[in-house]
Each structure stands twice: as C-alpha cells, then as structure tokens.
Amino acid sequence: MIAANNPRLKTWIEVPENSDFPIQNIPFGIIKPAGKEPRPATRIGDTVIDLSTLTDFGYFDELDIDNYGVFLAPVLNDFMALGAPIWSAVRNRLSELFNIDNTELQNNEGAMANCLCGINDVEMMLPVEVGDYTDFYSSIEHATNVGIMFRDPENALLPNWKHIPVGYHGRSSSIVVSGTEIHRPMGQTKGDDMKAPSFGPSRLVDFELETAFITGKSSKLGEHVSIEETDDYIFGMVLFNDLSARDIQKWEYVPLGPFLSKSFGSVISPWIVTMEALQPFMVEGPKQEPAVLPYLEFTGKKNIDINLEVSLSPEDGDDTIICNSNFKFMYWNMNQQLAHHTINGCNINIGDMYGSGTISGPTPDSYGSMLELSWKGTKPIKLSDGSERKFIQDNDTITMRGHAQNSNYRIGFGECVTKILPAK
C-alpha cells in the first residue's frame, strides 16, 4: 500500500466531517496569497499549505530534489517534470509532516504562521500551464444519447465508436480555473427553418460534466506510449466543465469538428488529485465488446469510482442538484485514451490536459449535460425555486463536485464553479 494512503492516518490539522481533503488526499494546486506571487500548495481540510515556504523552512531538505525552485514556480509543470518518484516522495513527506504524531512543524509557530493559512485567504490559480488539450468522447451513454437525438435512434453509435476512443484537439488558451466568470458567447447560428445564418448571443449554452487528466511526463515525436507505460505519465485529475454552445456547434461543426462552440471557456477545479490518492478506488469498467485492437488491451482495474454531481443556482437563488453521475461508467479508460493518442507518434508534454468527454450514466438523472437532461429542450429541468431550465441562463452558476468514498475516507476534488454572464 502507498504509505500516504493509509486509512489509519490522522492529522493535527482540523478536517471538517466529509471534507474532500483528508490527510490521505494531498492534492497539488497553485495558490496566490494576498500580496504574494502564485506558488505550489497542498490542502488538508480547509487549510492550505504553502510548499514554497515549507521549502524555505527546510522541511523538504531530506528529499532528493535537484531543483527546489519548482516550489516557487507559478505552475506545477516543473514540479511534475521531476518525475513520479518525486511526486510520491513529496506526497509521503507531507503525509508524514502533518501526521498527528509529528511535531516538526506543529511545534514551530513561526514556520506554521508562514506555511499555513485558510483556504479563504488565498486565490486559487490555474495549476498548470496547459500545452495541448485533447477532449475525448468516451462515455457510451453520452455518445448514445447524442446519436439518438441528432442522428439515428436505431444506429446511435457511429461505426468507429467501439473501436476508437474518439477524441479531438481542443483549445488550451481558454482553459481557466474554477470561479472564472464566462460571458455567453456571440456567434453564428442557423435554425433549420432559416435560409441564412444569423448573428447574436448563443441561446443554448450548456455544461458538460467531465474530468480531465494531466500528464506529468513527456514523450518524443514518433514514440508510442504503450498502454503498460501510460500509468507513469498520468499525474492526476481535475473536474472539467467543457462549456458548449449547442446552437453554434450545430452550424459550425461539419466537417471538421467543434470550434467556437467550445473555445469560449473551459473550467477546471483547482486541486489536482493524484493518481496515487485515487488508487484505492479503482474498479472494473464496462465490458468492451467487440474486443479492442491489441494496442488498446489493458490489464487490471482502470476505471475509478468517483461520484460526480452538478448543481445549478440562479442568481441569488438556491442550488439544485440536476445531475448525479459517476466516472466509473466510462467505456474507455484514461490509459486507453493515452495509448491511442500516441499510437501515431504524437508527442505529449508535461501539463497537457485530456478531457474525458461528457460523463453520462445509464439513468436520466445521471446525464452529464443539459442537452441530455432536458432531452434537447423537450423536458425542462425543474429547479428548487419552481423555475425551469432547458439550457443555462444568464447569471446561472454551475457547480460540479466529485469525490471517491470508501468506508475509511473520502478523496474529493472540491468544486468547479462557473457563472455564465450575459453576452458582451
């Protein structure tokens, strides 16, 4: 067992009941304390731990790190570049330092004042510099729902879907951190009954409930990352809101795929939960039939049991949970996605991000987009204040939450919050 995952561990930091961030989590993020530069941090309960000041006070001295500058960088890319053994060593060291029996930091008031602060005292920043971003389409329930609605109910899945973890290149510049407010996009749309397209604000802004993984290791152009090697490349995961303007998408996407319907903002949760922390929650995925080609064959449990929920709150209104899904439903797993991505020799970089595709479950309340939840607008979603939604309205806030839970503890992602502002 990975030491830092020991369910018996307790910490001297206060951890609220049902916190996403017990001592077994130890995610990585970038904080900006008031008046200071952004820097790497972790979180236990509602306490944020500044890794740059921990370094200054010598708490990482025993680690075999060539470049301690990684803990003063404004993104985690250089830290990830140190490699998986160091990711693990840092996580274990943090686990040790905040163990209830450890007094190294606990008894050093000066260090504590410098290294710890409340989550509300910092601004959360984008944790990585994203080189390339790829979005997959790996939920069979989502692909089926979309196929039924827009193509052919009898042949909802396209012929390639069960052979290829279908994916496409996305826009990385517009990936922002939770809390960033996004304006409703302007664009061209054309109704079926219109002769020509018209221009204006999108009327069909939607969320897509996704997770994303981040690679912490690079490969060279021309190299394949075999499915056995993929685990070494995946640093961790975040929640991902792949905002989509359905009416813009419908008009623009043939024949080369979504473009402006997706690039007006994609929102991630700020804490990267490591694959190590998620290890206890690995489960079998759905049976893949027909059998996949050999380069996509894998062994072991590669799906993860992560409960996911989405809520919508109107301005000054209450939160209504409108979707309960789970990452375990995914047909294609992350290892297959990465093995496929590199089978042509495409090189990957540290900090690259890979969206799962909308995570829909088998029941209507588990669909991961308003398109599916409202079934193309035909079944409006009821909110707790009595109002209804087909798609996102101006000033609505979408909040995604996710956590894995067993009888011992919960490993969570915190929140991914997106408020949609009126068009500019």
Add this chain to the structure above:
Amino acid sequence: MIAANNPRLKTWIEVPENSDFPIQNIPFGIIKPAGKEPRPATRIGDTVIDLSTLTDFGYFDELDIDNYGVFLAPVLNDFMALGAPIWSAVRNRLSELFNIDNTELQNNEGAMANCLCGINDVEMMLPVEVGDYTDFYSSIEHATNVGIMFRDPENALLPNWKHIPVGYHGRSSSIVVSGTEIHRPMGQTKGDDMKAPSFGPSRLVDFELETAFITGKSSKLGEHVSIEETDDYIFGMVLFNDLSARDIQKWEYVPLGPFLSKSFGSVISPWIVTMEALQPFMVEGPKQEPAVLPYLEFTGKKNIDINLEVSLSPEDGDDTIICNSNFKFMYWNMNQQLAHHTINGCNINIGDMYGSGTISGPTPDSYGSMLELSWKGTKPIKLSDGSERKFIQDNDTITMRGHAQNSNYRIGFGECVTKILPAK
C-alpha cells in the same frame, strides 16, 4: 511606404540572383550556431545575421527596447511581445545596417565575424513556442474538390462553408521545423469492404500545401478582436505542411474532426516573413457571395499574391514539381479567420499559429494535396524518373517553396522540407 521595403535598397551582403531573401525581406527565425545556444536571427541572401551578437555589439542601442534579453531567447515569443512598432523598428534598423552605404558593421571585422555566418553553418530551429494551433479550411477549390470526392458532386460545399471560415483546433506539440524527418504513422484504418478496422502503418500519407500566420499580440478571454484590429495581431507567415494520413482520417474523423490523422507531424518553414515585407503583394481576393455577416466584412486588399510550389523527390532521386498554386486564391483571408476565431471571446496568445487550410487553385496542377492531384488515387502523378505516385511513399521528400514577386524584387519563404521515413 515602409522604409525597409524600398525597392531601391541595396545591401553590402552578397545576394544570389532570385534569392528569397533580398534586403527587403528581413525575416525572423531562430538559429543554432554550432556549440552555441539557439538565438534570434535574420537572413540576407545566404548570410545569417545573429541578433543576439548584434545586440552585444551595441547595434540596437538606439532602439527603444525595454528588454534586450529578447534577442538571446530560444524562441521569438518575447520579441513579438514587444509589439508592432518594435517589430518595425528592428526591421528598419537591420535594413539600415545592411544598406550598401552603411559602414557601421561593414567596417568592423570583429563584429562581422561574430554576427554573420553562412546559412549552412547553423541549424534552423522552431522559431516560436506555439501555444495553440488552429487549422482553417479556407480554399474554395480544395473544399469543393474534397466535397466532390467524398460527399456529393452536386452539393460539394457544405451549407456553412460560405458563411464561416471553417476551422478546427489542431495539435501544437507536433509542429516541427523544416528538415525534421517524420515517421509514417501507425493507426487504425477500415476499408469499406472490411467488417472491422485493422492496425498498421497508414497507406495514404499526404501533404497539404498551406501557409500559416503567427500572432504576435495576445487578447483576453471574453474579448473580440474586430476585423479592423486584426492587422495589429498578425506578426508574419510561414509555409506549412499539414501532413495527413487519409486512411486514418477517414475512419476516425466522425463526428468530432481529424485527430491522429494530423498529429504525427506538421512542418513549417523556419523563417517568419513579416506582414510588413509582404505588404507590396496584397491583392483582391475572390468575391464573397453571399455577403458575409458584418463582423467578417473587411476593407482593402487582404489576399496576398504568393506563388507556391510543391516538389517530390524519391530517395536519391530528382525533384519533380507536382503542384503550382498561389495563396491569392484563398476565399477567406487571414483577417477574417482571426476575427471569426475571436468572435466568441476565445483568447489568443503570442506564438499561436493558424494554418490556412490546403491551398488549391482552379486548375488540376494547382491542387494542394496528393489526394486532389491524384484524384483519390485514380490519376497517378508522374515523376521525372518515370515512376508514379498516388500518395507519399517511404523515403520520399516533399519540399514546399513560396515567394511573392514583383518587377522590383522577390520576397520568399525559403523551403519547407519533409522526408517521410518508414513506420517505426
């Protein structure tokens, strides 16, 4: 007139007849001299001029530059960040320094030995760090040819094509500089007569003759770059070989667009030719009918008369020119592409790259891909050695060349060279 474009300028550097690089060009690139770090440079004739040593010798002292470190950076991004007035000032200063009447450098043997060398004494590097890469689809001849071959000869253009400069997100990590050898990609393909896909080397590797522009100014998420503002954002252009594996593309691309069929390598020419240098070659584009939406309306000449050619040479064989096209044929211009790209608030960064899409002309010898030249493999292309090609074979080298020419001088791009190696 822009001073550095004066056709009467002569230089004390030797310039071979019909060189792409007269003193009126002054492109920007990144060179790596043997044993030294990569650094910015320009080129006149076959002479490379090291901008970092020019800086060291004080030749840029009169320029109002805050950060001379940009001339020792391994990519041009920081130089571009200085803004259009500085791009212009540096180009004018170089024009002045290498003017035949100027003795500042010409008479300083020590400085000359440090600042100048032959093009064959340096390695050319990727000139920019590419954040995001977008590929457009803006040649009406190309889109029509593809539509005739794969969809419906009667309705070759899709309904959105004349309303939207159709584009899609591409992979930036696999953009490499001219001369990089690319392995034939492995992947899934499925013939129409096959029940299931098979795995192996792509059999239909193709080039796409494109140009790409590079933005030297960034915008913020939520902002639109209006078509009037777009000129301020475009730093310059390169030749772009958008390598494509047609059989992989055919199987993977529905419904979300090309993915692994394009991300095994995209090759650019090393010298960025500035928009300023191309100014004398602006021409009217094709009439756009139906009229475009107001945000895509432009004034002035926005197409550019750039002769483009592609040649193929088998290993140890002669070069055969297989395509003669021209950038002036493009239906959508770069200003429209950028205004469209940002209409939804998508932010752009310095170093982002934008491919034109395959540049096909109206005649069969001007088609910008082997798919079109060989008309889907039905009309093999004859090479000078008597052999034939439908698509690219192992160890074939594709060379793209491009230049604008008037009665005074030629502004060229040099070469974009790609050798296809056997699959790994």
